[in-house]
Amino acid sequence: xxxxxxxxxxxxxxxxxxxxxxxxxxxxxxxxxxxxxxxxxxxxxxxxxxxxxxxxxxxxxxxxxxxxxxxxxxxxxxxxxxxxxxxxxxxxxxxxxxxxxxxxxxxxxxxxxxxxxxxxxxxxxxxxxxxxxxxxxxxxxxxxxxxxxxxxxxxxxxxxxxxxxxxxxxxxxxxxxxxx
Numbered sequence: 680x681x682x683x684x685x686x687x688x689x690x691x692x693x694x695x696x697x698x699x700x701x702x703x704x705x706x707x708x709x710x711x712x713x714x715x716x717x718x719x720x721x722x723x724x725x726x727x728x729x730x731x732x733x734x735x736x737x738x739x740x741x742x743x744x745x746x747x748x749x750x751x752x753x754x755x756x757x758x759x760x761x762x763x764x765x766x767x768x769x770x771x772x773x774x775x776x777x778x779x780x781x782x783x784x785x786x787x788x789x790x791x792x793x794x795x796x797x798x799x800x801x802x803x804x805x806x807x808x809x810x811x812x813x814x815x816x817x818x819x820x821x822x823x824x825x826x827x828x829x830x831x832x833x834x835x836x837x838x839x840x841x842x843x844x845x846x847x848x849x850x851x852x853x854x855x856x857x858x859x
Contacts, residue, residue: 722777727826743771744799760802767797
């Protein structure tokens, strides 16, 4: 696996550029992942907590890792994989992060004296499919935050039955650990 290419992110695009880079020709998915109305306005309020727990946000962050190295074979949930490790740059970690939270991380980064130690791992099966990913914020002594996402039953159909309107209500406060 070679290092993923560095793609521009919504955080660095103007709104007109974001509109043009979000369009696809796929009839069932008119916009690329991370480009929907919620995805472009929702914010993260915790390190490695995707806005509204959207896994596409986390997968986008993993796809931006650089200095990628193969760490050999591993088995994840019975699937043979190759494990890769890499580094996440600061802009990738703070992508769509609320300004006050980013300010706190900016202060920590200044106190640390260099980029904060953010890393990523990806476990990829023989077909090139991501089976597991992990984001970490740690130095030699302490792990400060870690997030692992596992993907299973790839290719199997999924049935989702949305709740009826009387069983649901709009979120009034998206600033909690579950909402991101």
